[in-house]
Amino acid sequence: MTNLIPNQNRPTTGSATHRSWRWVRENLFSTPLNSVITIFCLYIIWQVLSTVVGWALINASFASTKDACEAVSGACWAYVHQNYRFVLFGTYPLDEQWRSVLGSVMLIVGMLVSMNRRFWSPWLALAWLVWLALLYIILAGDVFGLTRVDSAQWGGLTLTLLLAVVGIGFAAPLALLLALGRRSEMPFVKVVCVVFIEVFRGVPLISVLIMASVMFPLFLPEGVTINKLLRAQVGIIFFQAAYLAEVFRGGMQAIPSGQYEAADSLGLGYWQKMGKIILPQALRLVIPPTMSTFISLLKDTSLVVIIGLFDLLGATKSAINDPAWRQQFIEGYVFIALIFFCFCFFMSRYSLHLDRELKRGM
């Protein structure tokens, strides 16, 4: 009978302790079953936390060399101390590594700037092209007195970010074209787009990458070779564009046909209708799934390790293959898992923020 008053109507007065006690009672111990669940959860949290904190902090060694690790039972953070350069920048020549650092910074700065809605205009795409060209010069060198660094030597975080950013940048426009093509009234254009989308969505990314690394060289005339990195990049772009195209198509389908008809009756041409009326509304609707496709793309760049590129995961694998660090595999994987986590978590939070921001105007 006490539950007749709904929660939100209860008085919020009382001292802070009083209120927090009430919160605890209502959220954690409202029924006997709830109390049992709470105690069970507390036990699990305690178990997990004590294991993790014990391993990573309390029993860990923070010395910069491995010698101190013999004495402790927990993590040996000397691994990060000794290997972070290799993991973050791969086999990039040591003397030139500032260029790889600069490359990562440029990519992160570019991403942060692009996240700001004030800069959203066609100029942003152009600015990105210039920015990427500059990035390429810095990483590859061979001009302005920079020594040449072959793309096979690029690696680590810089490579992961490069694959992700370029992947997003080129997959999105391609996906837009595919989505428009799939909804087009021209039967042949439609068939081409449907086949492209369904084939790439039906097979695993790894098979696309294997195709790019083994089969693709056979497609080219003799003597022409395209480097492995570019092939993997194109594979990632095609694969994610197919998924993204379906996301965009979903958004376009959600726009009521009255909008299409209104645009037609105003005498707008196809591109004006799509560019000014349909897409601005449709894309706004699909921000969350678009961002989760981008997050998948970032995570999926780790698959290039299978065709032998040294991204974050590839570099870590070869770092812990070194007999000296073979016991530190947990530290190795946890280190890059944290890096991936930060990027993905940040992206998903940004997606929520953007979604809320844009929905406010609707």
Add this chain to the structure above:
Amino acid sequence: MSSTQSSSSGTQPLLALIYDKTFRSILYQVLVFGGVFLLGWYLVNNTLTNLEQQDIATGFGFLEREASFGISESVIEYSPADTYGRALVVGILNTVKVSALGIFLATILGTLIGIGLVSPNWLLRFMGKTYIETFRNVPLLLQLFFWYSVVTNAFPGPRQALNPMAGVFASNRGLYLPVPADHPAWTAALIALILGLIGAFLVRKWALKRLEATGEVFPYLSAGIGVAIGLPILAWLVFGAPTEMNTPSLQGFNFQGGISLSPEFFTLLLGLTIYTATYIAEIVRSGIQSVPKGQSEAATSLGLKPSWVMRLIILPQALRVIIPPMTNQYLNLTKNSSLAVAIGYPDLVSISNTTMNQTGQAVEAVTIFMTIYLSISLLISFFMNWYNKRMALVER
């Protein structure tokens, strides 16, 4: 004069033609078709030239040849003397095995976490969210490498194997579980189970028919479960109720008896389940939350029992929201099982890869496994579409 006349009469139809919708549509399509055709022709031509120059055979004749490589685990009999064709079948079966088990386990785990996410208990919701954020923001491949390293490095050897339960052993060579010893009673129980399921289905059909005809309610769910479980137990009892188990035991350097899961299989299954469950949990949560509260209140006020409210009112409506995205997750899990190649589980991609390296026939091998994946994907989506249609809202 005559020239301008002719030019204007020449441009007029041309302009009209350019602005003509049908003509433009045909023109665009011809251009796209031409582009696709030329590209395809160029690629095929290059490939044929390259294959000829590198002296690589073409065609699917290699499927008949001896594979001469071993496969660490297989559902069917396989030896290196078998053909490439049979090796690929082993790969397909291994992919299907790990995907089917993964889908089953991920659905259970994901549903449990999804229900936890809508619990009134704040701590449980918090734990669910933490689980999801942790495992979904880290690449699956990284998780697989991690679990694989843990299993192969941190687990003890067979002699010091962990023994968490009687008969269950975990070592760096794999996980060993006891199975019932060979006895005709188990076969009989299996047949009885199948018969029981068919029986339960028939009871349900009959009960629904009678419900529509007479309005009398028959508890078909409990009756069906009773038949499906009761029959196997009866069969087992009739055949002498054997309780002897085939437990794994250490013999020499490894365990014998029982069933064993290789570290590769175990890791892949664990990784796929944990990763996909995060997505399924979110789907289940949004499905449950999509049913307005008024629905359960209305059902309760009609006097329905809580279990009926769940079964007749909430679940059918939630499933409608849940099924389409769930299909995508099942497809993703199946495709993600191809990451097996990275940890050495002999799935379809990994065996195709070996085939490709041995025969050099990359085009054929890639074509085969891409076709198989496409067919598996289409099969799962057909099945789920059929199920979805059955559950969908029937409007006017």
